[in-house]
Amino acid sequence: MTEQAPDPSKPEDERLQKWREDRARVAEEERRQRLEKAEIDRQARIAEAKEARERQAEADAAARVEEARKLLPTADAIAAARQRLVDLARRRKRRLIMQLAAFVLAPTLLITAYMALVATPMYEARSVVMVTKAGADNGADLGGILPAFASGANLNEAFQAFEFIKSRALMQRLEEDAGVVSRFSSDAIDPVLRLREVPLLGLSHHAQFGNYVDAAINIQNGLITLYIHAPTPSETIDLSQRVIDTTADHINRLADELFSERVAQADRAVADARAQLRNAQAALTQMQIDSGEIDPRARVEGVFASIESLTQESQTLRGEIEAAEVSGTGDTVQADRLRERERLLNERIAEQRAQLVSDDPGDDPSLNALLLDYELALLEVRIGEETLSTALQSAEKARQDAALGRNFFQVVVPPTPTEHPARPNILRTALLALLIFLAGFSVAKLMLYRP
Numbered sequence: 001m002t003e004q005a006p007d008p009s010k011p012e013d014e015r016l017q018k019w020r021e022d023r024a025r026v027a028e029e030e031r032r033q034r035l036e037k038a039e040i041d042r043q044a045r046i047a048e049a050k051e052a053r054e055r056q057a058e059a060d061a062a063a064r065v066e067e068a069r070k071l072l073p074t075a076d077a078i079a080a081a082r083q084r085l086v087d088l089a090r091r092r093k094r095r096l097i098m099q100l101a102a103f104v105l106a107p108t109l110l111i112t113a114y115m116a117l118v119a120t121p122m123y124e125a126r127s128v129v130m131v132t133k134a135g136a137d138n139g140a141d142l143g144g145i146l147p148a149f150a151s152g153a154n155l156n157e158a159f160q161a162f163e164f165i166k167s168r169a170l171m172q173r174l175e176e177d178a179g180v181v182s183r184f185s186s187d188a189i190d191p192v193l194r195l196r197e198v199p200l201l202g203l204s205h206h207a208q209f210g211n212y213v214d215a216a217i218n219i220q221n222g223l224i225t226l227y228i229h230a231p232t233p234s235e236t237i238d239l240s241q242r243v244i245d246t247t248a249d250h251i252n253r254l255a256d257e258l259f260s261e262r263v264a265q266a267d268r269a270v271a272d273a274r275a276q277l278r279n280a281q282a283a284l285t286q287m288q289i290d291s292g293e294i295d296p297r298a299r300v301e302g303v304f305a306s307i308e309s310l311t312q313e314s315q316t317l318r319g320e321i322e323a324a325e326v327s328g329t330g331d332t333v334q335a336d337r338l339r340e341r342e343r344l345l346n347e348r349i350a351e352q353r354a355q356l357v358s359d360d361p362g363d364d365p366s367l368n369a370l371l372l373d374y375e376l377a378l379l380e381v382r383i384g385e386e387t388l389s390t391a392l393q394s395a396e397k398a399r400q401d402a403a404l405g406r407n408f409f410q411v412v413v414p415p416t417p418t419e420h421p422a423r424p425n426i427l428r429t430a431l432l433a434l435l436i437f438l439a440g441f442s443v444a445k446l447m448l449y450r451p
Helices: 012-071 075-118 154-165 170-179 180-184 205-209 233-289 296-327 333-357 367-404 427-450
Strands: 123-133 212-215 224-230 407-417
Touching: 075 407, 075 427, 123 154, 123 233, 154 170, 154 224, 154 233, 170 205, 170 212, 180 205, 180 407, 212 333, 224 367, 233 407, 296 333, 333 367
Parallel strands: none
Antiparallel strands: 123 224, 123 407, 212 224
């Protein structure tokens, strides 16, 4: 597009304005053309990039397909892999069977063989005993009310017997009397049940003695069930009887010691009461000797009677004197004599009264004090007599309690051995061992499992 030259005939401003407009139109046209060309170039580049991506995607897909074809196993590879899995499963199964045989079946068979061939057969004798007294049962009066307490008077002795059966003292007594511990520690008993001392493991004869001598107690009625195990039926009966006799002797000795102490205390109380009574009687006799009065009460009664008699006589004289004064003869010698007699009587009455209540330290003790001392001494004698009587009754009751309080072991159910050995139970032991080893093996496999 050519640019026209300005017309010289037009004014200068119009030509300049037109030239500017033409230049602006030309510039706008050139800018539009550049934008269109840039848009065309951009669309071309986008198309080229899209085409390149599509070619790359097709190439990648082809490469993946080729790789997938390379990764897919062949029929021979699949068959070989299947054979390896079968062989691995067989090896695992064989290893599991060998482990079960080594860690479960073999120990179970060993324990079963030990129980069947080596373990010593043990017979069981079960007996029931009851501790009673010769005295009446304290709970018998309850009748049908609270029957659980009707036979509970001897529960203390029953628990004492139970604890003695479970104690080391009984084991030592049986060893001293019959050599029971030596018998159960000898080669006659299999190594597992044999009594032995192993301090390192905390094993002792007493800790294992419960396998041969054991007991249980019913806390409601006090019945003691005794369980005895021995290699032969005769030994179970003999050992049961020895346990019962030894326990009865021990419990009775405890009771005898208790009642002996009670009787001794009662006898000491009687001796003290007798000494107290003798002292009180001696004090009373000494007081009677010192006072010269066997019974001060009689003297006091005599003094009161004398005072009463003198008082009546004084009152009679006073009446005569008043009568003489009224009659006008009060100044006579006879009236004076009456007054003198009245004065003497009053003096005697005062003297008698002074004997009763005199507190003068220089005089002899008053009859009132003497009577009080006598009454106190007599009271001491009566107290001594009552104390002695009570002590004698307590001593007699203590002796009766000692005679009636002796314990008796009643064999409610005699010891009877089983017909067949109660131990070992081979089937139960084998099943228990199998379950224990199987559980332990399962836990170990679970803990050590590695996928």
